[in-house]
Amino acid sequence: MSSDDFVIEHGLNPERMPNHIAMIMDGNGRWAKKRLWNRVKGHEKGAEVVREMVRTCRKLGIPILTLYAFSTENWGRPKAEVGALMLLLRRFLVSEQDELTRNNIRFNTLGQTEHLPEDVQVSIDIVKKLTRDNDGMTLNLALSYGGREEIIRMVKRIAGMVESGHMAADAITERTVADHLYTMGMADPDLLIRTSGEMRISNFLLWQIAYAELFFTRTLWPDFSEAELIRILKDFQCRERRYGRVN
Numbered sequence: 504m505s506s507d508d509f510v511i512e513h514g515l516n517p518e519r520m521p522n523h524i525a526m527i528m529d530g531n532g533r534w535a536k537k538r539l540w541n542r543v544k545g546h547e548k549g550a551e552v553v554r555e556m557v558r559t560c561r562k563l564g565i566p567i568l569t570l571y572a573f574s575t576e577n578w579g580r581p582k583a584e585v586g587a588l589m590l591l592l593r594r595f596l597v598s599e600q601d602e603l604t605r606n607n608i609r610f611n612t613l614g615q616t617e618h619l620p621e622d623v624q625v626s627i628d629i630v631k632k633l634t635r636d637n638d639g640m641t642l643n644l645a646l647s648y649g650g651r652e653e654i655i656r657m658v659k660r661i662a663g664m665v666e667s668g669h670m671a672a673d674a675i676t677e678r679t680v681a682d683h684l685y686t687m688g689m690a691d692p693d694l695l696i697r698t699s700g701e702m703r704i705s706n707f708l709l710w711q712i713a714y715a716e717l718f719f720t721r722t723l724w725p726d727f728s729e730a731e732l733i734r735i736l737k738d739f740q741c742r743e744r745r746y747g748r749v750n
């Protein structure tokens with residue numbers, strides 16, 4: 504089935520689909536707590552939902568999916584929880600290789616991956632290389648990602664070019680900034696979804712979401728589903744995006 508058929512079958516308009524969806528996958532801990540389970544159980548179920556969302560977005564023909572998996576601030580969680588998240592990441596990088604290849608998905612990361620355990624960095628490089636030429640969809644996993652860190656990194660790089668005489672300060676444009684972020688060369692998210700009912704951005708894609716449509720759902724990430732994503736997309740397609748102008 505082509506992605507247009509899948510889109511139409513679910514009552515969506517193929518001409519109004521987002522180019523880039525970003526998701527703040529929140530609520531794993533509370534999902535587990537409600538069941539009197541360890542938080543890690545929530546992350547495990549959350550990882551299954553990640554797989555489902557990647558598959559769904561691919562079927563929908565979404566060109567870019569960006570998932571917030573681990574923030575710079577998340578390093579401050581208990582060591583055992585960070586360790587469990589790294590283990591899930593390791594597993595994901597192995598278990599999804601076939602799926603990503605089969606579905607023509609390019610794997611990419613956003614963030615300070617140099618801070619991740621070394622074996623995880625090696626696995627990331629392997630999956631990136633393996634999927635480098637895939638052009639069906641780009642999956643960005645934000646890992647050790649912080650929007651402010653990304654901005655500082657960009658400023659340092661541009662300042663370096665100015666300092667060395669490779670660029671005039673006056674020549675800096677929005678394009679220059681965008682080209683020095685982790686998302687260089689990618690369209691900005693049209694749609695940002697946060698699960699778990701929190702109404703905040705938590706340091707995610709600060710520059711890139713300037714004109715994204717925001718959706719907050721009370722659903723906890725481990726309960727998020729294809730059906731809910733499709734409902735959100737229907738709502739998205741009804742929104743009028745004015746970009747400051749009048750229609």
Ligand code: IPE
Nearest residue numbers: 528529530531532533534572
């Ligand atoms: C999101 O779920 C996953 C990560 C931040 C890694 P949480 O672990 O933040 O779950 P809550 O917010 O405590 O319920």
Ligand code: IPE
Nearest residue numbers: 527528529571572573574705
């Ligand atoms: C945001 O969730 C980060 C990720 C989903 C990876 P958090 O649970 O870490 O954010 P806060 O603490 O609610 O801001």
Ligand code: MG
Nearest residue numbers: 529530531532
């Ligand atoms: Mg949370």
